[in-house]
Amino acid sequence: MVSVVRNSRLKLSQGQIFWREAGQGEAVVLIHGECRNGSQWSDFFETLSRKYHCFAPDLMGFGDSERPKVPYSIQWECEILEELFENLRLKKIYLVGDSLGAWVAARYALNHPERVVGLVLRSPLGLDTENTPSYFWEKCLTSPLPIVPWVLRLITPIAALFGQGKRIARAFEHRKLLRRSPGSCRLLFRRRGGQMRSEYLNYQLPQLQMPTLILSMADDSAVQLSQVQTYGQLLQQSETKSVETETEAIAVINDWLQSQK
Known part of the structure; x- marks a missing residue:
């Protein structure tokens, strides 16, 4: 049975955040990519919410969340997520991130490894590689x-x-x-190169010990494929898979979550 999707808002220290949630059980938080919002995960909700309590926040500055006029950073977004999770009393979570959202997810997992029991990174950003985008x-x-x-x-x-x-x-x-x-x-296109480089995760990633699934998509660019490969090399407890379609990605992530029990 597909769970009803509930829309919620909460005033945090940095502004009001909006999120979607559905289902019951272990918490799975899905973080959207650049130029997207939490609605990106609607098809994932249909499958995952049957067994999990799914949350899809709009990152601050995106979608229906507030857009404060302050300096943006990956670390700042992670601090906002931590405040949200504390308010929601989420003690243990699986984090799923796409592209920019995968960068945020990996940074959050480094900050709070005690809370993140598993990590899924799809077409991730956040590393300094030969093909790092200049935007x-x-x-x-x-x-x-x-x-x-x-x-x-x-x-x-x-x-x-x-x-x-x-x-x-x-x-x-x-x-x-x-x-x-x-x-x-504000996160990608209007920051100085030094600000971006200071948030790359190359040197910290080997610290992560939680199980991690890294996905590449059929339409990924050379830049994205390079990031996927480097993430796989740096994360000791990871496995990397290639998927062709969104439907296949949903199935692979669902199977991987089930395998972690």
């Missing part, structure tokens, strides 16, 4: 000084003559998507 294009598109958008508008008529009109249109659509997610902009 140069995203930084240009979301800069407070809209120089690149101005140039794109200027060259649109010429680009159309050379069959590149659709490419320009896609750039503007991508910009709209990014600007709708101020949390992504």
Whole structure:
């Protein structure tokens, strides 16, 4: 039987946080990726909430959570999650994270290994590798000084003559998507390189001893595949799997959670 999804809000020290939850049993917390929110996990809820108490928060600055105008960091997001978990009295949890959410999940597990009994990282970010993304294009598109958008508008008529009109249109659509997610902009696209590098997890990851499942998806980029491979090398208690579809990912994660009992 599929559990009813409940929407909740709670005022925390950094602002109001929103989350979805469903089911009963052991707690499974699912953390969304960049430019997403907790609704990303709706299909996962249908399966996992039959056996687990599932939570899908919108990270602060994302979705229906508050968007405070303060410096954002991965550590800051983890502190907010810890405050939420304390309020919800979640003593032991499984953490599932996607992309940016996997970075947050891994950082949280390093901060609170006593609370995290298992970790699932799908297409994770958060490591310094040869293919670490610079986000140069995203930084240009979301800069407070809209120089690149101005140039794109200027060259649109010429680009159309050379069959590149659709490419320009896609750039503007991508910009709209990014600007709708101020949390992504503040965590990834508007921070200095040194600030980002200070939060990479390469040197701390070997400290994690809880069971960890690392997933790569069929449409992962070379950057994401490099991150998956490096996570697998650094985490001693991990296994890595490749999946083709979202449906397969749900099944693999569900089976892995069952195997931890």
